[in-house]
Amino acid sequence: MTAQLDQGNAAGRGKSQQDVDSLMSELASADPVTRERARLALIEKGDEAVPALIDALTHPRTQTRWEAAKALVENSNPASASSLVRALEDTDAGVRWLAAEALIALQGDALTPLLHALIDRPDSPWLREGAHHVLHELMGGGCGKWLAPVLAALEDATPEEVVSLAAESALNALAD
DSSP states (O other): OOOHHHHHHHHHHHHHHHHHHHHHHTTTTTHHHHHHHHHHHHHHOOOOOOGHHHHHHSSSHHHHHHHHHHHHHHOGGGHHHHHHHHHTTTTSSSHHHHHHHHHHHHHHHHHHHHHHHHHHHTTTTTHHHHHHHHHHTTSHHHHHHHHHHHHHHHHHHHHHHHHHHHHHHHHHHOOO
């Protein structure tokens, strides 16, 4: 009986993955109604859909990346944080904005990958802009005293090195 249950669970997972794959195909549709329906269904799938949504953040079609980022705003899974930080540098402003909104929804889980990115790529204007939005929204949390210098460096016309140093200092403080 246990073997039958295990087979049933495996079959259910297989069908469920097929459902996610099918919905991801629909997410890339040219039809906006089909895309929206797929996005809402993927949000309903929760954590199960997150790996596919993360992959879609690098899709060649802007609209597909936008839909994936929009879904990740609702799915708030820490596994998406690093990919969302990379999406802050997307060529499309709408994708960048939604990536920032998804990072805000992640709260503290967004900070480590975001600060690492600022250390590694402080010269990226889109990263700096997105990071500013995210950090500004997260300032009310218990990390405000460590994030304030990073936010100040992002607001100032300071050299990139100052942003990198402020981010590194905040990251060290968060690690302690």
